[in-house]
Amino acid sequence: MNTTTRNALGASCALALACSALAGCAKPTAAATPPAQAMHLDDGSIAVDKMSPLRQRLQIAAVQEQEIATQTQAPGSIEAMPEKLVKITPPLAGRITRLQRSLGDSVKAGEPLFTLDSAELSAAYADDSKAKSILLQARQELERQKTLFDAEIAARKEYEAAQAAFAQAGSDAQASADKLAQYGAGARGTRRDYVLRSPIAGTVIAMEGAQGGYWNDINAPVMTVADLSTVWLSANVAERDLAQVAVGQTASITVDAWPGKAFEGKVAYVGAVLDPETRTVKVRVAIDNRAGAFKPGMFAHAGFAGASRRALLVPAAAVLQSGPSTRVMVERSPLRFEPRTVQVGASHGEQVEIVSGLKAGERIVVKEGVLLND
Structure with a gap:
């Protein structure tokens, strides 16, 4: 075989190998596109492919109705009870x-x-002594005038004047005594x-x-x-939470000075006036402070538990935000789900109350539902 023939055979083999390599590389390219994990159907539902790995990640559970009590929190501060706090001012x-x-x-x-x-006290004692002396003289004069009048020696006018003088002296003496009594000074006290x-x-x-x-x-x-044996927690309760608060209700209390500790008190007063600027009402909680743990001026928080009621609760991970609406994924049939708009209420730990949009017993996606929401 000459040199020309060998070169032609080599070129043919190289071309064949190159074509085989290109054909082998083309096969993975066709298989690299994974099958669709979730398909949006015309009726608005979402179907998951049986072969999709998403099937193993979704967790589904039935919606259950539970007994709950709404907990309302309100900030406040510790105060001395007004009727047990006296500013001592001398009269x-x-x-x-x-x-x-x-x-x-x-x-x-x-x-x-x-x-x-x-010196004012001394002057008050002097006025009282003077008033008593005048009263004594007026009494004696009245007795003399009465004797003379009864004997038809003195005129009726003089007797009536003595009666008026005695009444005036008695009034003055009572006024001076009342003044000393208001001071809290005894009739026999020092001057x-x-x-x-x-x-x-x-x-x-x-x-x-x-x-x-x-x-x-x-x-x-x-x-x-x-008297700080009982103090008040004065809390500002929001207008929307007033239905959860009533006189006599037990309140849980925490203070910044004692982190990690919880105390109890009784609601003693719910304000009759709403603050128009803060939209809150003053609620005062009476706290037993015989141990002296609470100091007026401390910052505190009060928790008020509302009446228990039945409500639908779902895990917080089941609730999905889609623009302005809140949705959950409801199972219509195996591997087929319906996005449904719901109205949520208060949070209770890791669960959320569903106010409307769901019924007890319906099965929803409680984990990884966001993969269907994309």
């Missing part, structure tokens, strides 16, 4: 000569808090020392006055006494 001016109680001290009702040296006593049992939670200082503002408190 007259004077110098503080002694502080019988200090900040943080416990007091009982009627115990002394501080003593004032007051200048005024002792102000606590009207309630509690704790001194604020102190403004100092021993030796002159106090002339009778509208400013020298100290504040509060």
Whole structure:
């Protein structure tokens, strides 16, 4: 075989090998396109191919009706009860000569808090003494005029004038006594020392006055006494959640100062007026604070459990968002699903309440339904 013949045979073999290689490469290209996993049918349903791996990923379960109670959360703060908090303001001016109680001290009702040296008190005692003397003189004069009138010695006009003077003196004497009583000063007290006593049992939670200082503002408190054995959580409940709150209801309470701990209280008051700016209502929860864990001013949260009711709950993963609508995938027949628009309610842990669009017993895709929604 000459050289020319051998070259021609080599070229033919190379061409044949090249064609075989091209034919072999073309086969995988035709098989690389996977079969459709889900097909959208004309009636709006979605069918899954029997050979599709999607079939193994979808999880389907029946919708169940369960007993639930809606939990409403509201922010708030701890407050002293207004009827158990008294700002101690002296009814007259004077110098503080002694502080019988200090900040943080416990007091009982009627115990002394501080003593004032007051010229006003001295003047009040002087007025009371003068009024009593005038009353005594008016009584004696009335008795003399009565004796003379009965003996037909004095005229009726003089007797009636003595009666009027006695009545006026009695009124003045009562007014001076009432003034001392308003001060809380006894008829036999000292002329200048005024002792102000606590009207309630509690704790001194604020102190403004100092021993030796002159106090002339009778509208400013020298100290504040509060009974903190029971405190209020003042919560702001949204207008839409008011139906879940009622007087006497138990509320769960958490405070930032005690993370991880839960407390309980009773709803004592639901506000009668809605705040037009925040659209909330004040709800006050009474809390037993004998242990002293709650301090006025603390931030807190209150949880109110509504009445239990029956509702449809589905896993949150079953709910799909499609534009403005919320949908779930309902099984119409094996491997065929219907996208259905539903209305959702409140969340309960990892489940969501379905308000409308589903019925108990219907089977839906509870996992990987988003693959059908694409």
